[in-house]
Structures are given as C-alpha cells and as structure tokens.
Amino acid sequence: MKLSAATFSLLFLSPVLGFAPNKVSRTSTALKNDLFKEPSGDKKNEMSKALPFVKRPKLLDGTLAGDVGFDPFGFAGNDIPTLVYMREAEIKHCRLAMLAVVGWPIAELFDKPIAETLGLPTALTKSGASPSVLNGGLDRIDIAYWVAVAALAGIVELENAKVKEAKGKKYTPGDCGFDPLNLYPKSDADKKVMQTKEIKHGRVAMMAILGFVAQEALYRIPVVQETPMFFKPIF
Template sequence: MKLVITATLAATASAFAPAASTVRTTPSLAASLNGWTPDESAFAWGLPGSLDPAPEFDPFGFAKNTDLQTMKKWREAETQHGRVAMLAAVGMLVTEEPIEYHPLFEADNKDIGPAIRHLDEVRAVEPLFFLAFAAFIGALEWNRALKGFSKPEGEFEFQQIEDDYYPGDVGFDPLGLKPKDSADFAVMQTKELQNGRLAMLGAAGMIAQELQNGKEIFVNLGLAQDRFDPSSVPIQF
C-alpha cells in the first residue's frame, strides 16, 4: 500500500508535465470534436492520452485494428471511470483517520470506520437518502446518455456514440477550465486521463486493502490510531 500511494503521488505530479500531442486539427471538426480529427493510422485513432516514458502503452493490443466507434466507446468509459476513481481516491483518504471529514456522520463523536462501508451505514440508517443518492447518479448517467449516445432508432448499434460527440465531453465545466485551443485541450485531457488511470489503480488498491483486514488506509500505514469499534455501527464487518 505504501508503494501504491507513493507511485500515485509521484506519477500524478509527472502527469502535469507538458505532453506531446498527436491531435490533428481541421476547421470542419474543430468546433464539434475539440480539434481532434480521427486518424486511422495513428495510435488510438489519434486520441490524446499517450505520454512518455511509455507512449502508446497497449500491451494487450486492444487499440490495434479497432474501429472508430469502439475506440470512442472505450475512451468514453475510461474517462468516466477515471473521474469516478479520482473522486473515490480523495474521498477515501479524507473521510478516514486522521482527517475524518464526512458531511453525513458525526465523526467527532465516534470513528466511522473504513470508507468501503460508509454507504452501507447510510443505507442502514437512512434508506431514503441512499435511494435519492442512487437517483442522482442515475440522472447524471441519463444526461450523459442523451448528450453522447445515439437514439435507438433506424440502424442502431448498442451504445453507439454520436459522430459529433467527443468522448467524455459532457459539457460540464462550471469553472470554465476547458481550453479553447485544441492543442491545449489535448494536453489537459492527457493530464486528466493519466491522473484517472492512476486513481483507478490507487482506489482499487485501497479498497482491496480495506477488504482484506477492515482497517483504514492511514491506520494500515501506521500513521493514525485505530479507534474504530465495529459494534458502534449498524452493519456487520
């Protein structure tokens, strides 16, 4: 676990280094696809995400001879899973010892335990909130489907991506961080992808660790006191 966290922090910093872009722009596609022109001869159809020291990393050859529609679906899935994993990785560390910030629990009265069981506690104490939370996630996914996926009519393929939809660009940018220049956008997306990939590995490692012994991350690292009493929560560990 120490190696996972160290590698995550180190590689996250390197992800903010300038990245070479393989994006090719044309005036006709610059507005709809953020300057990206699909290039069958390029790795992953020229999508951003390749970064030194391991450019075009694809040991199992998933991107080889892959059609454009499939490649866009894979990039859409990778981007969304990376975003969720980044939130999960930060959320797990913040809600556990020694920080223990959680808007749903009175952490000052008792230790709330490992983050992998927090939603179980929510469901046990307040099922309606859990259902509302699930409905909120469903609404976000519904909006993403309307934004980027084709309607099931005519010649339709399951999970068919719209031709003018750039994978992951759901239009959510409340802080206005999205670059207008296509080259800058490619660099920013590469950073997002790299951090998302690391977060998926990091979150998976933390979840596996907590499932293995039921202890919080910093407790496992010896950096926090283990104050958790399983009998203090309405679920079985």
C-alpha cells in the same frame, strides 16, 4: 456524515455508467471513421510507446489524449465505435476513482468526529474503515440515499446524451458539458493537454483506490492508520 458511503456508491455505479449498453454512444455521428485516419506506410509498423517491444495497436495512433499504444489485452477493439466507447468508459471510471480516492481517507479521518458532534451514528465500520463490500458496513446506509445517488447518476447520463447529440462528430468522449469554473481551454492543442492531464490523473487514481481496497481487505485496519504519514502529517 456519510461521505464514505457516497464514495463507494460511486464505485458501484461506475461499471453501470461506463459499460452499460448505450445506443446513443455507439451510433452517434461522433463515432464515424473520419475522426481517425487509417495508418499508412511505416505507421502500420510503428512500435508501441508504452511497450516498445511490440507493435502498437492499429487504432491507437495518438489521436486520443493519453494514448501511448498500451492495450495488451485488446480492450480497445477493432473498430472506431468500440474504441471511443471504451475511452468514454475509462474517463468515467477515472473521474469516479478521483472522487473516491479523496473521499475514502477523508471519511475515515472526519466521519466519526463530525457524527459525534451532530449526535449521529458513524457510517464507518468497527475498525474505523470506510464501508465497502469487503469491509462491510454498507447495511448502515439508508436505502433512500442509494436511490438519490442512482437518480443523480441517471441525470448525469441524460445530460451526457444531450451533449453527444448536440455536438455530433465534434463530440469528445467524456464531455458532459460541465465546466462551471470555465477551466477548459479554447484551442485544440490546449484542450488535448488538459484531457491528457485528466486521463493520467484518473489512471493513477484508479490504481490508488484499488490499493486502498486491497490494503484494508488484507490488514483489516483503515488505510489512514496503516500509512499515517500520508494522511495525518499535521494531526
């Protein structure tokens, strides 16, 4: 079982998928200024909801789901294409982090027993931690596996590009046309609620996976052993 390696391969690919130059995403009709309205009057002087002691960034007017005016480092940029590009990058990182934050502890809990049952070598490190740049162990993963993951990522990106072109200015950042269980609402209001839930969960997941990485790098033991109350409540 190599679930832990799968998790980290997603983490490695996330910067590539999220921030690699993408001509379609930056020139699509979905990025036209008619998606957002220039603030006028008192709105120009509105304070940030997240940081009420400073003015909200000009482009963060609440149009995007999960927008509370938090951008202390100015990553959103000064134009609409940059803002939408960065939002799409954030969503991709969120989704990868949500997969990773589940896959990391599951691998540490079940990789070894499943591998032993099947007569296969475990993909975990000697301490039982998920393989990573800081933990080591990535050399145990077959190169064919990395090629397969990279190919899958490429397919997802191609499908995403098709959706952008098909929907034009109705395109929503992060929309890959993937909803096999038909969970996405039909009304615009309900859609924004669902998008807000996803972005909030994703942001928490990014913080959580960063915590896993830092904790294991610092203490050199698996996170499931360091805080067993969260991962072994019934074992």
